[in-house]
Amino acid sequence: MTALDLSRCQFAFTIAFHIIFPAITIGLASYLAILEASWLRTRQSVYLDLYYFWSKIFALNFGMGVVSGLVMAYQFGTNWSRFSEFAGSITGPLLAYEVLTAFFLEAGFLGVMLFGWTRVGPSLHFFSTVMVALGTLISATWIIASNSWMQTPQGYQILEGRAVPTDWLRVIFNPSFPYRLAHMSVAAFLATALVVGASAAWHLLRGNHQPAVRKMLSMSLWLLVILAPLQMIIGDLHGLNTLEYQPAKLAAMEGHWENSGDGEPLILFGLPDMEREETRFALAVPRLGSLILTHSWTGRLPELKQFAPRDRPNAAVVFWSFRVMVGIGFLMIALGLWSVWLRRGGRLWHCRPFLHVLLWMGPSGLVALLAGWFTTEIGRQPWTVYGVLRTADSVSSHGVTQLSLTLLLFVLVYGAVFGMGIVYMLRLIRLGPESNTLEEAKG
Amino acid sequence: MSIDLPLTWAAIILFSIMMYVVLDGFDLGLGILFPFFTDKDERDVMMNTVAPVWDGNETWLVLGGAGLMAAFPLAYAVVLSALYLPMILMLLALVFRGVAFEFRFKALDHERHFWDKAFIGGSVAATFFQGVSLGAYIQGIPVVGHAYAGGPFDWISSFSLFTGAGLLVAYALLGSTWLILKTEGGLQARAYVTARRLAWILAAVMMAVSLWTPLADSGIAARWFSLPNLVWLAPVPLLVAAVLSLLLRSLTRKAQLPSFLWALALMVLGYGGLGFSLWPNIIPPAISIWDAASPPQSLGFTLVGAVVTIPVILIYTVWTYYVFRGKVRTGNGYH
Numbered sequence: 001m002t003a004l005d006l007s008r009c010q011f012a013f014t015i016a017f018h019i020i021f022p023a024i025t026i027g028l029a030s031y032l033a034i035l036e037a038s039w040l041r042t043r044q045s046v047y048l049d050l051y052y053f054w055s056k057i058f059a060l061n062f063g064m065g066v067v068s069g070l071v072m073a074y075q076f077g078t079n080w081s082r083f084s085e086f087a088g089s090i091t092g093p094l095l096a097y098e099v100l101t102a103f104f105l106e107a108g109f110l111g112v113m114l115f116g117w118t119r120v121g122p123s124l125h126f127f128s129t130v131m132v133a134l135g136t137l138i139s140a141t142w143i144i145a146s147n148s149w150m151q152t153p154q155g156y157q158i159l160e161g162r163a164v165p166t167d168w169l170r171v172i173f174n175p176s177f178p179y180r181l182a183h184m185s186v187a188a189f190l191a192t193a194l195v196v197g198a199s200a201a202w203h204l205l206r207g208n209h210q211p212a213v214r215k216m217l218s219m220s221l222w223l224l225v226i227l228a229p230l231q232m233i234i235g236d237l238h239g240l241n242t243l244e245y246q247p248a249k250l251a252a253m254e255g256h257w258e259n260s261g262d263g264e265p266l267i268l269f270g271l272p273d274m275e276r277e278e279t280r281f282a283l284a285v286p287r288l289g290s291l292i293l294t295h296s297w298t299g300r301l302p303e304l305k306q307f308a309p310r311d312r313p314n315a316a317v318v319f320w321s322f323r324v325m326v327g328i329g330f331l332m333i334a335l336g337l338w339s340v341w342l343r344r345g346g347r348l349w350h351c352r353p354f355l356h357v358l359l360w361m362g363p364s365g366l367v368a369l370l371a372g373w374f375t376t377e378i379g380r381q382p383w384t385v386y387g388v389l390r391t392a393d394s395v396s397s398h399g400v401t402q403l404s405l406t407l408l409l410f411v412l413v414y415g416a417v418f419g420m421g422i423v424y425m426l427r428l429i430r431l432g433p434e435s436n437t438l439e440e441a442k443g
Numbered sequence: 444m445s446i447d448l449p450l451t452w453a454a455i456i457l458f459s460i461m462m463y464v465v466l467d468g469f470d471l472g473l474g475i476l477f478p479f480f481t482d483k484d485e486r487d488v489m490m491n492t493v494a495p496v497w498d499g500n501e502t503w504l505v506l507g508g509a510g511l512m513a514a515f516p517l518a519y520a521v522v523l524s525a526l527y528l529p530m531i532l533m534l535l536a537l538v539f540r541g542v543a544f545e546f547r548f549k550a551l552d553h554e555r556h557f558w559d560k561a562f563i564g565g566s567v568a569a570t571f572f573q574g575v576s577l578g579a580y581i582q583g584i585p586v587v588g589h590a591y592a593g594g595p596f597d598w599i600s601s602f603s604l605f606t607g608a609g610l611l612v613a614y615a616l617l618g619s620t621w622l623i624l625k626t627e628g629g630l631q632a633r634a635y636v637t638a639r640r641l642a643w644i645l646a647a648v649m650m651a652v653s654l655w656t657p658l659a660d661s662g663i664a665a666r667w668f669s670l671p672n673l674v675w676l677a678p679v680p681l682l683v684a685a686v687l688s689l690l691l692r693s694l695t696r697k698a699q700l701p702s703f704l705w706a707l708a709l710m711v712l713g714y715g716g717l718g719f720s721l722w723p724n725i726i727p728p729a730i731s732i733w734d735a736a737s738p739p740q741s742l743g744f745t746l747v748g749a750v751v752t753i754p755v756i757l758i759y760t761v762w763t764y765y766v767f768r769g770k771v772r773t774g775n776g777y778h
Contacts, residue, residue, distance in 0.1 A: 066541060076512075077512065115494065424545075
C-alpha cells in the first residue's frame with residue numbers, strides 16, 4: 001500500500017464510522033421534537049415515555065458523533081494538507097459556518113434537553129429540543145454544501161494555485177447540492193425509522209405490547225411508507241443530475257463501457273472489469289438504460305471508455321455499492337406497503353413474519369446510506385475536487401510507517417469504543433420504554 | 444472603511460482557542476484528578492458537574508480547527524501535518540474520554556472501572572499531547588515552499604515534553620477549582636488542598652517556560668527584552684504574581700467563585716504571554732498571519748457569520764451554565 005492508499009483508507013474508515021452517528025442523530029432529534037410536541041399537545045404519557053426512552057439512546061449516539069466528528073474537523077489538515085491548502089478558502093468557511101450555526105446550537109441546548117427537565121419549564125425544554133433538532137438539520141446543510149461543491153464545483157477561480165471563491169451563492173447552491181441534501185436527509189430519517197421500527201418489533205416479538213411499543217412501531221412505519229417511495233424519486237433526480245455533471249461516475253454506476261448507438265441496455269447485475277474494460281457476466285435489459293436515463297428508446301449514455309483510464313472511478317466498487325443501496329430501497333418500499341396492508345384489522349402487532357423481517361431490516365437503512373455514500377465518494381475518484389484537483393495531489397506527505405500506525409490505532413480505538421457504544425445502545429433498546437419514569441423523576 | 448481581515452480572524456481564532464483552554468481545561472482537569480478520588484459516588488458527582496456542558500466546551504476546539512482552515516488554510520495544512528502524530532493521538536484520547544461521560548453511566552458495575560480508566564487515560568493523554576503540540580509549535584515549524592519540511596518526530600523535544608507536563612498541571616488546577624465551585628463537603632475540602640498545591644506547581648511551571656522560551660529562541664528573547672517592549676511588558680510577571688497571590692488568598696478564605704475565576708485569569712495570562720511571544724506569526728518562526736491568510740472573499744464571508752453568531756453562542760452558553768448552576772450532590776445525578 002502506498003501512503004496515498006493508507007490515507008484514503010483512514011479517511012474512508014473514519015468517515016464511514018462517523019456518518020452513522022449523525023444520521024441517527026438527525027433522525028432521532030426530529031423524532032424527539034415530534035414526541036415532545038405530541039406530549040405537550042395531548043398530554044398522553046405514552047409520548048413522554050417514548051421521549052425519555054429515545055433520549056437516552058440519542059445521548060449515547062450524540063456523544064459518539066461529537067468525538068468522531070472532532071477527528072474529521074482536523075483530519076483534512078493532518079492527512080489532506082494539499083487539499084486543504086488548495087480548497088480551504090472554500091470548504092473552510094462552510095465548515096466554520098457549520099460550527100457556528102449548528103454544532104454550538106446542538107451542544108448548547110443538548111444539556112438542557114437531556115438533564116434540564118427539573119430545571120426549566122416545559123416550553124423552554126421543548127424549545128431546547130427543537131433547537132437541537134434544528135441544529136442537526138443546519139449541520140447537514142453546510143456539510144452537504146461543502147461535499148457537493150467538491151462533487152460539482154462552481155463559483156470560484158484558481159489564483160496562484162488555490163481555489164478562490166468568486167460567488168458564494170454559486171458555491172453553496174452548486175448543481176448537486178439540493179439533490180444530495182434531500183437524498184441524505186431523507187436517508188437519515190429512513191435509517192432512523194428502521195432502527196426505531198426494529199426496536200419495536202423486537203419487543204412485540206417477545207410479547208411486550210405496551211402502548212409505547214405499539215406507538216413507536218406505528219410512527220416509524222408511517223414514516224417509512226411516506227419516505228421510502230419519495231426517496232426513490234429523489235434518488236432518480238439525483239441520478240439525472242449526476243448524468244449531467246459527473247458522467248464518469250454515472251457510467252461506473254451503470255457499468256457501461258461503450259454505446260451500441262441503438263438504445264443502451266440497463267445492466268442489472270454483472271462484474272465490471274477495469275483491466276478488460278468490460279462488464280462481465282452482464283444480465284441486461286435491452287434499451288432500459290436509455291429509457292430510464294434519457295427518457296428515449298435510443299438515447300446515448302456516458303461511456304467509461306470515453307474517459308482515459310487514469311480518469312475512471314473504480315466501476316467494480318461503484319456498480320455494486322449502488323446496487324446494494326437501490327436494492328435496499330426497494331425492500332423498504334415493499335416493507336412499507338406490507339405494513340399498510342397489515343394495518344387493516346390490527347394485524348400489524350401480531351404478524352410474526354412481518355415483525356421478523358422488520359427486525360432484520362433494522363440496520364439496513366444505515367447499510368444503504370453507507371452504500372450510497374461509497375457510490376458518490378468513490379464515484380468521484382480520482383478527484384477530490386471533481387475535474388480540478390486529483391486525490392493524489394491532495395494528500396499530505398507522510399511516510400507509510402506513521403500512516404500505518406495511525407490507521408491501526410483508528411481501527412483498534414474505533415472498534416473498541418464504538419463497538420461498546422453500540423452494545424450499550426442495544427442494551428438500552430432491550431430495556432424498552434418504561435411507563436411514567438419521567439413523571440417520577442420530576443417528582 | 445477597511446478592516447484588517449487576517450488580524451480580525453487571528454483574534455477570533457485566538458479567542459476560540461482560549462475559550463477551549465479554559466472551558467475544556469476544567470473538564471479535562473477532572474479526568475486528570477480522577478485517580479485521586481476513588482470513591483464511586485464522588486466520581487459520579489465529578490462527572491455530573493460537567494455532563495451537561497462538556498460537548499459545548501469541546502465545540503470551541505472544533506471552531507478553532509474550522510476557523511483555522513477557513514481563515515489560514517496554509518497554517519491549517521502545514522501545522523497539522525507537522526504535528527501529525529501528537530494531533531492524532533490527542534484526537535483519539537478525546538474519543539476515549541468523550542464517550543466515557545455517557546458510557547460510564549450505562550456500563551454494568553463490573554465494566555465501570557474500564558470507562559473510569561478511559562476517562563483518566565483519555566484526559567491525561569489529550570492534555571499531554573495538547574501541551575506537547577503547543578511546545579513544538581512554539582519552537583517553530585520548518586516550511587519549504589508551501590509544505591512542512593521536517594521529519595515525523597520533530598515534535599519531540601525536552602521543551603515540548605515539559606509543556607505537555609505543564610499543561611497537565613494547569614488543567615488539573617482548573618479542574619480542582621471547578622470542583623470547589625460545584626461540590627461540597629469532603630470532596631470540596633480535598634479540592635481546596637489539591638488546588639493550593641497545584642497553584643504553586645503551576646507558578647513554577649510558568650516561570651520555567653518564561654525563562655526557557657527566550658533562552659531557546661533569540662527572536663522571542665529580543666521581543667521581550669528590547670526597548671520599549673521591556674517597559675510595558677515589565678508588569679506582566681508582576682501581574683502573574685499578583686493573580687497567583689489572589690488565587691492563594693481566595694483558597695485560604697474558602698472563597699469559591701473567586702478561586703475558580705483567579706485560576707482562569709492565571710490561564711489567560713499564561714496564554715496571552717505565549718501569544719505575545721509568537722505574534723504575528725501563525726506558523727512560527729517566520730510565516731505571519733498575513734502570509735497565510737485566505738483571500739478576502741473567504742475572510743469577509745465567514746466574518747459576517749462569526750460576528751452575528753458568536754455573541755448569540757456566548758449568550759446561550761452562559762444561559763446553560765446558569766440553568767445548571769449550584770452544587771451537584773450525590774444522587775441527584777442527571778443520569
